[in-house]
Amino acid sequence: MALTCTDIPxxxxxxxxxxxxxxxxxxxxxxxxxxxxxxILGYIPGIIYACYVILDH
Incomplete structure (x- = not known):
């Protein structure tokens, strides 16, 4: 997916x-x-998953 300006924030x-x-x-x-x-389990896995969700949608 292409990144948009709203993805930066x-x-x-x-x-x-x-x-x-x-x-x-x-x-x-x-x-x-x-x-x-x-x-809660680990800060880095939360960041990785959040970036994955933002890029996936």
């Missing part, structure tokens, strides 16, 4: 607080729950 939010970037991209769904769980 989402990536910044994903690095600072990964669930926030996912929330901006998908809203409140299963991706948000997975990202919260991964962020």
């Amino acid at each position: 989402k990536f910044i939010c994903a690095v600072i607080f990964p669930p926030l970037g996912v929330f901006f991209e998908t809203g409140c769904d299963c991706h948000l729950a997975i990202c919260i769980l991964l962020t």
Whole structure:
């Protein structure tokens, strides 16, 4: 998928607080729950998953 200008703030939010970037991209769904769980288990997996969700949608 092509990146747009609206993806840049989402990536910044994903690095600072990964669930926030996912929330901006998908809203409140299963991706948000997975990202919260991964962020609790480890900060880096949460960032990786958030970037994956932003790039995938």
